[in-house]
Amino acid sequence: MRKRWGRNAVITMIASSLMLAGCSSDGGSKKEATPKGTENVVHATGFPIVEQPVDLKMFTRIAPVNGPFKEMPVFQDYEKLSNVKVEFIEAPTDGFQEKKNLLFASNELPDALFRSGLSPLEAVRYGSAGQLIPLEGLIDEYAPNLKKLMEQYPEIRSGITTPEGHIYAIPGIVTLGAARTDKKWINQMWLEKLNLEVPETTEELYEVLLAFRDGDPNGNGKQDEIPMTARLGLPVVAAMSGSFGLDSQLGYNVNIENDKVSIWMGSDKNKEMLMYLNKLYKEKLLDPEIFSHTEAQYLAKQGSGNAGFFFDQTNNNFLSIQDQYTGIAPPAGPNGDRMQSQALPIARDFGAFAITSINKYPEVTMRWIDYFYSDEGSTLLRFGREGEHYELKDGIPFYTEDFLKDITNQAKITPYAGGGAPHLISEQVSSFINPPQVQEAQQKLDPFMPEVRYAAPMFDEQTAQQVNILRNDIDKYYEEQSTKFIVGALSFDKWGEFQSTLKKMKVDELEKLYQDAYDKMQK
Amino acid sequence: MKRVKADSSMALPRSDSRRGSRLLRQMAKRYDLYLMLLLPVIWYLVFHYGPLYGLQIAFKNFNPAKGILGSSWEGFGHFERFFDSYYFWRLLWNTLSINLFSLLIAFPIPILLALIINEIRNKTFSKWLQNITYIPHFISVVVIVGILNVFLSPNSGPINLLIEAVGGTPIRFLEEAGWFKTIFIGSNIWQNMGWQSIIYIAALSGVNPQLYEAAKMDGASRLRRIWHISLPGIAPVVIILLILDIGHFMNIGFEKILLMQNNLNLESSDVISTFVYTTGILKGEYSYTAAIGLFNSVINLILLLFVNRIARKTSETSLW
Numbered sequence: 001m002r003k004r005w006g007r008n009a010v011i012t013m014i015a016s017s018l019m020l021a022g023c024s025s026d027g028g029s030k031k032e033a034t035p036k037g038t039e040n041v042v043h044a045t046g047f048p049i050v051e052q053p054v055d056l057k058m059f060t061r062i063a064p065v066n067g068p069f070k071e072m073p074v075f076q077d078y079e080k081l082s083n084v085k086v087e088f089i090e091a092p093t094d095g096f097q098e099k100k101n102l103l104f105a106s107n108e109l110p111d112a113l114f115r116s117g118l119s120p121l122e123a124v125r126y127g128s129a130g131q132l133i134p135l136e137g138l139i140d141e142y143a144p145n146l147k148k149l150m151e152q153y154p155e156i157r158s159g160i161t162t163p164e165g166h167i168y169a170i171p172g173i174v175t176l177g178a179a180r181t182d183k184k185w186i187n188q189m190w191l192e193k194l195n196l197e198v199p200e201t202t203e204e205l206y207e208v209l210l211a212f213r214d215g216d217p218n219g220n221g222k223q224d225e226i227p228m229t230a231r232l233g234l235p236v237v238a239a240m241s242g243s244f245g246l247d248s249q250l251g252y253n254v255n256i257e258n259d260k261v262s263i264w265m266g267s268d269k270n271k272e273m274l275m276y277l278n279k280l281y282k283e284k285l286l287d288p289e290i291f292s293h294t295e296a297q298y299l300a301k302q303g304s305g306n307a308g309f310f311f312d313q314t315n316n317n318f319l320s321i322q323d324q325y326t327g328i329a330p331p332a333g334p335n336g337d338r339m340q341s342q343a344l345p346i347a348r349d350f351g352a353f354a355i356t357s358i359n360k361y362p363e364v365t366m367r368w369i370d371y372f373y374s375d376e377g378s379t380l381l382r383f384g385r386e387g388e389h390y391e392l393k394d395g396i397p398f399y400t401e402d403f404l405k406d407i408t409n410q411a412k413i414t415p416y417a418g419g420g421a422p423h424l425i426s427e428q429v430s431s432f433i434n435p436p437q438v439q440e441a442q443q444k445l446d447p448f449m450p451e452v453r454y455a456a457p458m459f460d461e462q463t464a465q466q467v468n469i470l471r472n473d474i475d476k477y478y479e480e481q482s483t484k485f486i487v488g489a490l491s492f493d494k495w496g497e498f499q500s501t502l503k504k505m506k507v508d509e510l511e512k513l514y515q516d517a518y519d520k521m522q523k
Numbered sequence: 524m525k526r527v528k529a530d531s532s533m534a535l536p537r538s539d540s541r542r543g544s545r546l547l548r549q550m551a552k553r554y555d556l557y558l559m560l561l562l563p564v565i566w567y568l569v570f571h572y573g574p575l576y577g578l579q580i581a582f583k584n585f586n587p588a589k590g591i592l593g594s595s596w597e598g599f600g601h602f603e604r605f606f607d608s609y610y611f612w613r614l615l616w617n618t619l620s621i622n623l624f625s626l627l628i629a630f631p632i633p634i635l636l637a638l639i640i641n642e643i644r645n646k647t648f649s650k651w652l653q654n655i656t657y658i659p660h661f662i663s664v665v666v667i668v669g670i671l672n673v674f675l676s677p678n679s680g681p682i683n684l685l686i687e688a689v690g691g692t693p694i695r696f697l698e699e700a701g702w703f704k705t706i707f708i709g710s711n712i713w714q715n716m717g718w719q720s721i722i723y724i725a726a727l728s729g730v731n732p733q734l735y736e737a738a739k740m741d742g743a744s745r746l747r748r749i750w751h752i753s754l755p756g757i758a759p760v761v762i763i764l765l766i767l768d769i770g771h772f773m774n775i776g777f778e779k780i781l782l783m784q785n786n787l788n789l790e791s792s793d794v795i796s797t798f799v800y801t802t803g804i805l806k807g808e809y810s811y812t813a814a815i816g817l818f819n820s821v822i823n824l825i826l827l828l829f830v831n832r833i834a835r836k837t838s839e840t841s842l843w
Contacts, residue, residue, distance in 0.1 A: 101807045107587045122807065129588040233786065288677075291786060292698065357588075472802065473609050483786040489699070505609055 042363050044142065048083035049367045055085050056365060059103060059110040061117065062090040063418020064296075065411035072413055073384040078377075084368050088114070093418065104131055109356040112365050115421045118169045118351025120251075120456050121464050127168030128461045132354045133362060134166040142363050143370035145377070149173055149424065156347045158521055159455030172349030173373065174425040177449070178434050181343040182239060182311040183441040185318075188326040190217035190225075190308055201332045202243050202276060205309075209285040212308040228280060228309040229287035229301050234479060236277065236290060236486075239311040242341030242448065243333035244273040250514055251456025253478070259522065261515040263507055265478050266499040271492065272334060274485040281486050291483055314433045319407070327441020330448050340448040345455040352422035372423035381421070382429050384413045398431045457517035470510045477505060581814040594810075601814035610793065618794040618819075621780075622772050625708050630768065633716045634761060637723030638749055653724070656717025668782040671710060672697065697783065700790035707783065707792075711776065722764065723757055730756035762840040769830045773823045795819045 041051045060069060069075055069088040079085050089110055091099040100116065103109065104126050118126075126132045139146055150157045153175070160167050174180050191198065191208070194215045199205040209227040211217075218225060230236035238248060246264050247255045255262050264270050280286040287307075289297070301307045305321045315322045332338040355365050371377035383390035383397045390397045403409055410432070411417035416425075427434075434442075459467055481498055484490035490498075550557050576591070581601060583594040605611060636656060643649035662670075674680050675696040683693040696702045734752050743751070777796040784792045795815060803812030835841035 098804050101804055104807070105587050105809055107590075125807065126588075129586045131588045468806075468808075469604065472806070472808075477609065480786050480789050487698070487787065489787060501609070 042361075042367070044367075045144070047081050049364055050083050050361075053083050053085055054361050054364050055087065056112060056359070056361065056368070057087050057089060057110040058112045058114040059089045059091065059100070059116065060114040060415075061093055061096045061418075061420065063093050063411070065408070065417050066415060067412035069415060072415060073389065074381045074414065077380065077385065078368075078371070082368055082371070084364060086368070107131070109358050111356060111359040111361075112369075113354045113356070114369075115352055115415060116169075116354060117349070117420050118354060120350060120458050121468055123168040123351050123354065124162055124458065124461055124464045126354075127162070127166060131357055132168045133357055133359070134168060135170065135355060135366065136161070136165065136167045138355075138362055138366040139167065139170075142366040143373070145370050145373035145424075146170065146173075149175075149373060153346050155345060155452070155455065159345055159347045160350065160458065162458045163460040163520065169351040169354040170369065170422055171347035172352040172420060172422050172425070174344070174346060174348040176425050176427055176430050176434060177343075177446070178438055178442040179313060179425050179430065180346070180348055180453075181340055181442075181445060181449070182313050183327040183438065183445065184239070184330065185310055185312060185315070185325045185441070186328050187212070187217070187305075187308045187324055189324040190215075193217050193219075198326075198328050199331050200329075202240075202334065205331045206276075206280070206285070209280065209308065210283070213283075213285055217308075218306060224306060226287050226301060226307045227285045229298065229307050230290055230311055231298055232293060232295065233291055234482060235311070236286070237273070237482060238342040240277065241273060242330050242339030243337055244269050244276070245333065245335060245337035245339065246270060246273060247339065247341045247450065249450075249454045250518065251454075252514065254514060256454070256518065259518070261511060261518050263511045263514070265474075266502045266507065269335075269337075271495055274482060275492060277486045278488055278492075282488055286486075291487065314438050315435070316407075316433065322437055325437075327438070327444050329444045338448055339450065340445045341450070343449050343453050345453045347455055348425075349420045349422070350456065352420055369422060372421075374424070375426060375428045378424045378426070378429045381423050382414050382416050382432075389413060396431055397429065454518070454521065457514065457521060459513070459517060463513060463517075467510065467513055470506055470513075474502065474505045474507055474510060477501065578813065578817060580810050581817045583810055585810040585813070587809075597810065601811045602818065604811065605815050605818065610798065613790070614793060614795050614798055617791055618773055618796075621704055621707065621794060622775050624704060625711065625775060626768065626772070628708055629712045629715070630765065632712055633719035634723055634757070636716050637720040637727060637757075638753060640720065640724055641727045641753065642745065642749070653717065653720075657721065658717070659714045660718035662714065664778045665782065667710060667714060668779060671706065671783070675706070695787075698785060698787040700788045700792070703783070703788045703791045707776065707780065711779075719764075722760060726757040726760040727753060758838065759840040762834050762838060766827070766830055766834060766841070770823070770827050772826050773819050 043049055062069065069090060075086060075088075096117070100113075100118075104122075109131060123132065127134065139150075153173075156171070156173065157167075160169065160171055162168070186198070186208075190196075190212055194211050194217055196208055196211055197204070199208045212225050212227040213223070216223065216225070230239055241248065245255075246253070246267075246269055249256045250261070253263055253265050255264050277286060281288070281290075287293070287301070293301075299317045302310060302312065302318045303320065305318075305324060315325065318325065330338055330340050353369050355362050359365055372381050379390075379397050383399065386392065386397075388400075389403050390399050392398075399410060415421045416423065425433075481490060485492065485498075580591055580594065582597055582599070583591075584597045585591065586594045640649045640653055643652070659667075674682055677683050677693040677695045682696070687693055694702070696706055730752060734756075735748055738748050738752060774796055777794075777800070780792055780794055781797045781800065784797060796819070799812040799816050799819075802808050803816075831841050831843065
């Protein structure tokens with residue numbers, strides 16, 4: 001009896017699954033391409049882009065500081081200009097990655113992804129799966145601004161093209177050097193008060209931080225100074241690695257010397273750096289909350305004036321106390337290394353925009369986005385309306401003082417605040433993020449910036465999968481162990497074990513894949 | 524929900540199908556009952572058996588554009604990759620140990636609480652105790668983890684202030700792997716013991732009071748009465764609940780663990796379900812994590828069968 005019941009259950013199960021299979025197998029298929037779009041004339045240049053209005057749905061990330069996209073003047077004005085009506089599906093930064101992946105997994109695609117932060121792997125995966133369409137042809141024909149930039153900076157093209165020659169995602173492009181690296185901000189007022197010099201080496205930096213901790217530089221009689229802080233987790237490693245001769249080429253923990261790629265995670269230099277950070281952490285020179293505080297808390301620390309040394313691209317977050325801080329050059333490490341290693345490539349925000357296969361108007365979409373790679377479009381995106389939000393001084397847009405009275409206004413009118421928007425960031429449009437103080441800080445770093453910064457390479461699909469499998473374990477392990485080394489939860493006696501585990505996880509194989517990718521890029 | 528599931532699986536084998544025609548005749552006669560049954564059956568087919576069809580992606584290289592059926596076969600590659608992974612043993616150990624300790628420590632506590640509440644003569648006090656213990660059940664996981672963060676903070680948390688006051692050094696509870704399981708299980712007990720005790724209290728109230736009277740006459744002490752009357756009285760409920768708990772043994776506390784996780788306690792907080800989420804959803808490795816999830820479920824099924832068999836052998840009570 002029991003057996004029969006079992007058999008019946010199995011039959012029911014199979015029957016029902018077949019039934020469901022029938023229901024859902026066509027659920028994900030593409031919509032028929034309607035010929036409606038072809039009647040509509042697409043202008044190759046000038047505005048409007050199309051004669052008849054076109055509707056597009058775009059999936060986008062919305063940062064906590066932003067207001068709703070549909071209320072941003074840039075999209076309101078651009079809709080009138082272009083005759084393209086964009087409806088944004090907004091997902092907050094928290095959980096964005098999850099929503100984006102589910103979108104692809106369920107194959108319920110929007111027409112395009114705006115500010116999508118696709119990784120090279122995702123671009124290849126979804127591109128070769130046919131969910132994202134190749135853009136190289138469209139760029140040639142319908143994106144004169146982007147094309148010009150790619151001709152001017154050839155590394156953009158090599159950074160976003162797959163080995164098969166496809167471009168599945170367009171990056172945010174940053175020709176302004178200062179926007180590609182965090183500055184090293186130190187509290188100048190404290191230095192003066194304690195009669196200290198600007199630290200030139202990591203040893204001097206250590207002494208300065210000690211003095212910050214013990215010397216009561218803010219003069220309130222309490223030991224509440226935070227000598228050094230950084231964004232949550234390991235960005236502190238990126239910020240300090242240059243002093244220990246550790247670069248970040250190819251978008252990974254990679255040094256390139258004489259055309260030889262080496263992953264430095266298991267190197268002695270890395271051990272030296274982690275020991276240094278461990279020393280800082282142990283003596284409470286490095287913020288003890290560095291592995292638990294949130295982004296907002298970190299920004300609050302910047303603005304409190306109680307932080308001695310930290311890293312940020314601009315001074316927006318501590319504008320009110322900006323005169324206390326000054327940018328410094330990277331300190332020289334124990335072996336004389338002195339590098340600003342966290343600088344990003346010109347194609348800074350990879351995968352900022354992509355067009356999906358269900359889009360009926362890829363040409364229109366490409367023309368729509370291309371505008372933001374011109375100074376004019378970028379100004380509209382970043383500054384809003386002339387007169388209302390900004391005014392021109394010598395041809396350079398500046399936010400009006402009236403508008404800036406409430407500093408939160410700025411992030412409400414532009415999608416660039418919060419990062420990762422697909423557009424051009426050039427000298428022309430960066431008065432807000434690149435005021436004289438930031439320029440000065442950048443000048444201190446310039447001599448130590450690497451000559452070329454290679455972007456993360458594009459692997460072909462199979463290699464990408466291989467890299468992905470290797471990096472899944474290795475990155476997780478590296479992050480976890482580095483954190484432990486820094487806080488002292490793991491002693492440096494275990495370094496040998498750390499190295500051999502990395503070996504076991506086939507870090508050598510990964511290095512070889514990066515070497516091959518680099519060699520291909522050189523050709 | 525888990526209880527409903529158990530009930531209907533009990534109901535199925537009873538529908539004797541030795542003779543199809545007799546069954547059909549019976550069905551025709553009692554058609555109204557079968558109509559009522561139809562709805563839950565459909566619900567099960569659609570939401571519980573239906574998704575099983577998607578499980579095949581564990582053996583495929585799932586490509587959303589091609590769909591589940593269109594993706595190419597991979598065989599056992601994803602399983603092999605998981606078994607070879609550096610994290611396999613850690614994930615397995617953490618998953619098993621967190622659940623095992625939860626079961627050993629957290630399972631008996633609601634029973635004890637129910638016995639205590641049952642023994643308290645003062646009705647006001649026992650009601651008060653019951654309310655106090657089951658209120659935390661209504662706090663959401665996010666808030667609970669927030670409370671833990673605040674209370675256990677090394678700088679300003681009351682627990683650490685207390686430790687400092689008696690001369691100890693503050694402990695970074697949430698950043699030390701060694702503390703994770705204690706905190707996780709401890710807070711679970713705090714949150715759920717009152718709620719879970721309700722069913723035992725109900726069972727206790729069903730025990731015949733004459734038994735207690737008789738035992739009292741025979742001079743049995745209070746502990747004796749608990750041991751020989753109360754406990755046997757609720758034993759069937761205890762066993763059923765135990766088996767049901769085992770039924771979702773491997774999936775316990777996913778959200779809470781995820782919220783409590785950080786790089787420093789991963790050593791003991793990394794479990795299969797959180798790993799599936801971070802690798803599967805966040806990194807988009809659907810096939811790989813479907814394989815891991817399937818493996819998880821298989822262990823779960825084995826445990827359930829095993830415990831049910833033991834329960835059937837050693838006592839009268841079992842799920843089937």
